[in-house]
Amino acid sequence: MKSEIILHYEDNKDKAFRSFSSPLKGGEKGGSIIKFIVSVVVAGMFLSGANAFVSVSPTVVELTMKSGDKASGTFVVVNTKSEKAEVTIEIKEWWNNQTRLPGLSPEEWLTIRSKNKFKLGAGKSRRIRYDVKTPAGFEGEAAAMIFFSIEGAQNAGGMNLQLRHGIPIYVIARGNDGMKASVKDCNVYFVQSSTSSMLEFSVDLENNGNVHIRPGGSISIYSGQKHIDTAALEWGWPVYPTRSHIYNARVPAESWAAGVYTANLEVENVTMNGEKTALGSKTIQFRIVEDGKIEKIN
Amino acid sequence: MIGSMHSSAKKPKEEKEMKRSIKLAVAVLAVATLASRIVCAETSVATNNISASASITAVNTLTTELLKIADNTLSAALAFGNVSSGGTAWNTLPESYVKVTVQDNSVAWRLRIYSDNYDTAPSTAVYGYSYGGLRGDVTGSKVPMAWLNNTTLIAGGPAVGNPVVGTTNGWIFLKDEKDVDDPLLADDQSFIGSDAVGYTNIAFGAASYTRIVRPNVTGLSEELTTPTAPFYLYTEGDFSSAPAATYTGTIKLELLNQ
Numbered sequence: 001m002k003s004e005i006i007l008h009y010e011d012n013k014d015k016a017f018r019s020f021s022s023p024l025k026g027g028e029k030g031g032s033i034i035k036f037i038v039s040v041v042v043a044g045m046f047l048s049g050a051n052a053f054v055s056v057s058p059t060v061v062e063l064t065m066k067s068g069d070k071a072s073g074t075f076v077v078v079n080t081k082s083e084k085a086e087v088t089i090e091i092k093e094w095w096n097n098q099t100r101l102p103g104l105s106p107e108e109w110l111t112i113r114s115k116n117k118f119k120l121g122a123g124k125s126r127r128i129r130y131d132v133k134t135p136a137g138f139e140g141e142a143a144a145m146i147f148f149s150i151e152g153a154q155n156a157g158g159m160n161l162q163l164r165h166g167i168p169i170y171v172i173a174r175g176n177d178g179m180k181a182s183v184k185d186c187n188v189y190f191v192q193s194s195t196s197s198m199l200e201f202s203v204d205l206e207n208n209g210n211v212h213i214r215p216g217g218s219i220s221i222y223s224g225q226k227h228i229d230t231a232a233l234e235w236g237w238p239v240y241p242t243r244s245h246i247y248n249a250r251v252p253a254e255s256w257a258a259g260v261y262t263a264n265l266e267v268e269n270v271t272m273n274g275e276k277t278a279l280g281s282k283t284i285q286f287r288i289v290e291d292g293k294i295e296k297i298n
Numbered sequence: 299m300i301g302s303m304h305s306s307a308k309k310p311k312e313e314k315e316m317k318r319s320i321k322l323a324v325a326v327l328a329v330a331t332l333a334s335r336i337v338c339a340e341t342s343v344a345t346n347n348i349s350a351s352a353s354i355t356a357v358n359t360l361t362t363e364l365l366k367i368a369d370n371t372l373s374a375a376l377a378f379g380n381v382s383s384g385g386t387a388w389n390t391l392p393e394s395y396v397k398v399t400v401q402d403n404s405v406a407w408r409l410r411i412y413s414d415n416y417d418t419a420p421s422t423a424v425y426g427y428s429y430g431g432l433r434g435d436v437t438g439s440k441v442p443m444a445w446l447n448n449t450t451l452i453a454g455g456p457a458v459g460n461p462v463v464g465t466t467n468g469w470i471f472l473k474d475e476k477d478v479d480d481p482l483l484a485d486d487q488s489f490i491g492s493d494a495v496g497y498t499n500i501a502f503g504a505a506s507y508t509r510i511v512r513p514n515v516t517g518l519s520e521e522l523t524t525p526t527a528p529f530y531l532y533t534e535g536d537f538s539s540a541p542a543a544t545y546t547g548t549i550k551l552e553l554l555n556q
Contacts, residue, residue, distance in 0.1 A: 053360045059404035059555040080359075098494050145554065160547070161376065162414075163360055166554035214405075236406040236504050238556050243494070272405065 054087055054148040054165050055080055061130075061169040062272050067138040069174075075128040075167065077148060079120035085150045089116050089128070094143040094168060099240045101210075106144040108135055109171060132171060139173045141211040170212060170238075178210030179269050181279040184244055186265060188286050189294055191250065197292070199253040201231060203265060205279075206244035214238050215279060216270040219249050222262045235270055258290050260297065360409070360553045361399040361528075367391065367455040378535055387538040388444065388460045388469070395455065396531040398551075403505035406556035410498040411445060411531075412489065414475040414548045422478065427487060429474035431535065434543030441545050442536045444469040447500055447510040449520055449529055456532050468514040469534065472549075473498050500531060500551075 055078040063071055079085045091112060095103030113129040120126055134142075149164040185204040190197065205215050216235035221228045231249035239245040263286065267279045285297040366373045373394040381390055400409060415433040424438040431443035444461040446468045459467030479488040492498060501510045502519075509519040510529045522529060 053358075053553075055358055057358075059358060059402070059407075097490055100494070147552070160549070161362075161364075162548060162550045163362065164550060164552040165358065165360070166552055168555060236556075238406065 053080060053163050054078070054150055056148050056165055056167050059167055060272065061167070063132060063169070063171045064174050065132070065134050065138070065171055066174045067134055067136050069132075069134050071132045073130055075130065075146070076125050077120070077128055078125040079122060079150070081150065082122050084119055084121050086117055086119050087126075088147075088149050089114060090147040090149075092145045092147065094145040095141060097145075098143070099242050101140075101241060103140075104135070104138075104142040106142075109133060109138075109142050110144050110169065112146065130169070132169070134171060134173070138171075139210075140176060140178060141173065142171045143212075144169050172211050176209075176211055178241070179213055179277055179279070180207070180209035181213055181215060181239075181267065181269075182206050182208050183265065183267065183280060183282045186263075186282055186284050188263065188284070188296060190253070190292065197252065197254040197256075199231075199251050199256075199294075201233075201249045201251075201263065201265075202246050203233060203249070203267070204244055204246045205239060205267065207239045207241045210241050212238045212240045213269040213279070214271065215245075215247055215267050216276075217265065217267040217279075219251075220264045220266075221251065222264070223257075223259060228256065228261065233265075233267065253288075256288055258288050260285060260287050358404065358407075358553065358555070359399075359401040360551065361401075362551065363397040364394050365397055366394050368393070370451065376533075378537075381535075381537045381540075383537060383540055383542060385538055388534060388536045389458050390535045390537055391455045391458060392533055392535070395533075397528050398501070398531050399526060399528045400501060400503070400508055400553065401526045402503065402553065402555070404555045406502075406504050408496075408499045408502040408554050408556065410493065410552050410554060411500050412473045412475055412493075412498050412550055413443070414550050415546075416474070416476045419476050419478065427478050427480040428471070429476055430472035431474070432545035432547040434540065434545045436541055436543040439541050439543045439545070441540045443472040444534050444536075445472055445500065446470070446532045446534070447512055447529055448532070449510065449522060449527075451530055452532070458534050464513040466514055468512055470497075470511070470513060472533070475550075501529065 057076045057078075061073060065071060077087060079087065089112060091106050091110065093103065093106055095101065109132055111131040111133075113131065114126075118126065130146075145166045145168050147164045147166050149162060182205070183203060184206050185202075187202045189200055189202075191200045201219050203219075207213055214236060215233065217233040219231045219233065221230070229251050231251035233247050233249045235247075237245055237247070263284050265282045265284070267281065269277045269279055287295045287297055289295060364373045364376060365371065376392050376394045376396075378390055378392045398409070400407070413430050413432070415429060415431075420429060425440060428442070429440055432441040434440060444464075446456050448456065448468075457467065459469050461467075461469040461471045464470050473489050473492050475489050477487060477489040477492065479486050479491060486492065486495075489498075496502075499511055501508060503509055503525060506525060508522045508525045508527070508529075510522065512518065512520050
C-alpha cells in the first residue's frame with residue numbers, strides 16, 4: 001500500500017506581517033474575579049517529561065548541491081514514551097524566517113515521504129525518508145525546519161504544554177561565492193565567574209555573504225615576538241546572512257606578566273565535514289596591568 | 299542584525315525598555331559559546347548527483363517535570379487558580395514551575411518558549427500587537443506572561459517583577475507565535491523578528507555545555523555545572539488589565555537543532 005504523501009506546509013511568514021494601526025493594549029478592565037483555569041492537559045507529557053519528547057536522528061542535515069541535483073536521506077524517529085503515541089510532522093520554511101531574505105518555499109525543493117501524523121508504539125522507531133531536488137537556477141541557500149512532536153490530549157479550559165523537536169535541513173548551492181564574514185568587534189576580558197585567571201576573547205562576527213557559515217579559527221597571543229598561547233574559537237553555531245553572532249575563545253592566563261600583548265585572530269568557516277575556508281583576520285593589542293585588569297589598546 | 303534593531307524616533311519609556319529587552323536578547327544569543335567539534339559525524343544521505351553532505355547522529359532528550367512551588371512535589375497542573383483582577387502588574391506566580399533537562403550532543407541547539415494561542419492573527423484593534431501568555435474566553439481578553447530561569451531551585455518561588463526591567467529582576471516577556479511588529483516601535487517586535495535575534499530562547503548549547511538565559515547576570519547567560527544539569531523555569535502573569543474570564547493557552551517548548 002502506498003502511504004507516501006507530501007506534508008502540508010505551514011509557513012507563517014505571510015501571516016505575520018500585516019499593517020496595523022490600533023493600540024497595544026487589548027481587553028478592558030472588568031470583574032473583580034478572574035476565573036483562571038490552567039491545567040496541564042498533557043499531564044503525562046509534562047509529568048513524565050522525557051517520555052513525551054520525540055528523539056530524532058540526525059539532528060542536522062547540511063547539503064551542498066548544484067541546480068537540478070537530487071539527494072535523499074532518512075530521519076529515524078523514536079517514540080521514547082512507554083505507550084503508543086501519535087507523532088506529528090510539520091515543515092516550516094526557515095531561510096526567510098531567520099534571515100528575512102527571499103528564499104525558496106520547501107515545496108520547491110523538499111519532500112518528506114511520510115504521513116504528517118502517524119502512530120508509533122512504545123519504544124518503537126520509524127524511518128522517515130526525505131527527498132531534495134534543487135530547482136533550475138538554484139543559488140544561495142534554502143533551509144527548512146522539520147518539527148516532530150507528540151500531541152497530548154486536550155482538556156477543555158486547560159493549558160496545553162507541548163514539546164517539539166526541530167531538525168534543520170540546509171541546502172547550499174555548490175559554487176556559491178557567498179561565504180563572507182567581517183569582524184565587527186573583538187574584545188578581551190577576564191572571566192568574572194572563573195576562580196582561576198581565565199582570559200576570554202569575544203569576537204563579534206557578521207555574515208556578509210549569502211549562505212550560512214559556521215565560523216571557527218584561532219587566536220594566537222604574543223608578548224613582543226614571543227608566542228604565549230593559542231586559543232581556539234568555539235565552533236558550531238551557524239550565523240545566517242544579515243545576522244551577526246559573538247563567538248568566544250578562552251585561554252588560561254595565570255602566569256601572564258603585566259604588559260602589552262598582541263592577539264592575532266584568524267577566522268575560517270568550518271563545515272560539518274571539516275572543510276575549511278578562510279574568512280578573515282584581525283589583530284588587537286591589549287595591556288594587562290598590575291592589578292590584573294585588562295585594557296584594550298586597539 | 300543588531301544595527302537593524304536600532305532606529306531612531308523618540309519612544310515612551312516603557313517602549314524603550316522593551317527595546318532594551320530585545321537588544322538584551324540579541325546579546326544573550328550572541329554570547330552562545332559553542333565548543334566541541336562534531337564527535338560523530340556520519341553521512342546518512344543516499345545521494346544522486348550530490349556534491350557534499352553531512353549530518354549528525356544524535357543523542358537528544360528534552361525532559362520536563364511540572365512541580366509545585368510549595369513543596370516541590372509533582373503537580374498535575376500549571377495553574378494560577380482564581381485571581382483577582384486589577385492590582386499591581388506582574389504580581390502573580392502560578393502554583394507550579396518546570397524543571398527542565400536537556401541532553402543534546404549536536405553541533406548546536408537552542409531551546410525556545412512561546413505561546414501559540416491563535417489560529418489566525420488576531421485583530422490588533424482588539425488584541426494589540428503582543429499576545430504572549432494566555433487568552434481569555436471574552437473577546438480581547440488576554441493575560442501577558444513572562445518567564446525566568448534559574449540554575450537552582452528557588453524556595454518559595456522567585457520574586458515577581460516587571461519584565462520591562464528584566465536586567466534587574468531576570469524576567470523576560472513570553473512571546474506568542476502570532477505577535478506582530480508594533481509600528482510605533484523601532485525594534486522588530488514580531489515573533490519572527492524576535493526569534494531571529496534570540497529573544498525566545500531560554501537556553502542554548504552544544505554537547506559540551508548548556509547555558510541558560512538570565513538577563514540579570516553578567517554575560518546575560520549562565521553555564522550549567524554540567525551540560526545535562528537541570529534548570530528551573532518559572533512563569534508569572536500580569537492580571538492587572540485582565541477582565542473576568544476563563545484563560546487558557548498553549549505554551550510550546552521547542553528544542554531546535556542548529
